Amino acid sequence: MLHAVIMAGGSGTRFWPQSRRSLPKQLQPLVGTRTLLQQTADRLEPLVPAERTWVVTNAGLAEETRRQLPAVPATQVFGEPRGRNTAPCIGLAAIRLLAVDPEAVMLVLPADHVITTSEAFRASAETAAELVLANPRRLVLFGISPSHAATGFGYIQQGEPLDDIENGYHVASFREKPDATTASGYVESGDFFWNCGIFAWRADQVLALLEEYEPEMHQQLTLLREQIGQETYEETLATEFPRMTSISIDHAVLERAPDVCVLAAPFEWDDVGRWEALARVIETDEEGNSKLGSVVTLDAGNCIVRSTADHLVAVVGVDELVIVHTPDATLVARADDEEGLRRLVQVIEEQGLDEYL
């Protein structure tokens, strides 16, 4: 059966002050009225119903995650004792899936991306599942046709086309986040996709590959697997998981595996990695301002302004700012100053103002 594994443990602070440690981006209604996590789950229906949806988050967020997804069985939402990147996360999900469905196919997806064309997404996911069913050793990736020479994503180089499907390719190579010139070359060649971090494969196959490439991690996972359903499981998880190698599934498995293919994603995708991205996924006014809540702008352009319904934010004569009001904190920043926002969080911490993070 096809199961969805939503990776929801992110704790980014790039959307501070809207996102907080206790309520990070994926748990926020950043776009629309449902949170990004809820939208991720919504989008799977009816292809993958809530009964076959699994969510891996961090321990501190498990309760809120369950609250946001009441249709997902509570036991299928579990927290990592400590973030160890995507390979241990996916390994953990794999052993849990196999305990209930030895032939489980996993559709792995991040909780904090925006995909506006849900039907196309599901059609594509279904195709991926079929590819895996046809060849249980295959790992399927989703590639996004690059709209520009982004330097913030890894790239996937397409190889030979697959026999059994249109818009599917063997993967020729993986490339790390490139510099701007390299990225331009990738885009011009027409041979590259962005790696959006959405995958499909059989749970037993990814585990077999972990055994081959990361034997220690596989051993730790096997120890855990033997205790599923037993009283000792949580304790072993708390002991073993934090000891696992912190490594991405890309480095641990994808870049080493023999049969990896990529589907050209036919859906609209955005990782909304920073405030500026909101202007892409939310309608803007004639001056290019993306406004939410009680906001008045005057002679202002290309600003992202967010407030609550009962607090007026008035913006006069400025351009390209991000202005975010929340009940206890307000941000005013250059919209393109990603580095500044990162440092801001440090400064807030250094000044002992952690309560705001």
Next chain:
Amino acid sequence: MLHAVIMAGGSGTRFWPQSRRSLPKQLQPLVGTRTLLQQTADRLEPLVPAERTWVVTNAGLAEETRRQLPAVPATQVFGEPRGRNTAPCIGLAAIRLLAVDPEAVMLVLPADHVITTSEAFRASAETAAELVLANPRRLVLFGISPSHAATGFGYIQQGEPLDDIENGYHVASFREKPDATTASGYVESGDFFWNCGIFAWRADQVLALLEEYEPEMHQQLTLLREQIGQETYEETLATEFPRMTSISIDHAVLERAPDVCVLAAPFEWDDVGRWEALARVIETDEEGNSKLGSVVTLDAGNCIVRSTADHLVAVVGVDELVIVHTPDATLVARADDEEGLRRLVQVIEEQGLDEYL
């Protein structure tokens, strides 16, 4: 005796969202912990004690004004039924003063200016009072030596020096708010002062001059004067006052009177007419940011940032902005965009958001 008449009826919106219609600039702790009105009264002590302090405001602000100045007798704080500029305001104060002190000398001063050197101010006010006592027909103005070619003030041209005092001059002429070139000429000549709207004269003399130059207003004031202490007074005030000509004391009296002199003010004065002015009267950090409340800045310069103690405002990578957080409204604007702030208030009104004004 020397009495102080504080003109506190202003309803400006230049400091929105901190100042509101119900709590304008003079009733706000814009600088320090006391409101500008309170600072104005504080500054007079011990030269003019609260018992001889009078405050003219608008009817809607009278209650809050009395609350802020508990030492001033409640009957000495009175509201104009409608703002009619400074001549009717001063005329009204004059008849009220004369009812208790036929020889009253009035020190007239706006409630919303910042004067940081209180002792020098009182010394100067005392000198002015002496000049009036020595010559009861004399009107005394305070002139500020211009620090730059401001276009937002009226100018006073000095004439012959006074015999009886240093740094005192007969007034040669009054000049309306000049354009930039004219202002530069004034400043270079060394013969001009800014008119800061602080005056000293006998109440009976200013009334006599109103009788001469504005006979209708004088008649209306006389009608009112006859009813001071009677039940009909408030009703007559409500009827007569709004009918008075709306004219400044400068146009009504000062520019026409025969014996007007100006004292070079030895005190530090600022009318804090706009947000930018706060950077002049409040200490700034090394980057030129004037910060109040819970504020963090990073790579930001020459900004005016104000928040409350329990709300963090974080400012990243921007310059020369004014950012003001209040519990129900936040402003982000170019600090020098005075015109924009004026229009903003209109826009807020047009959008039916008066509750925020």
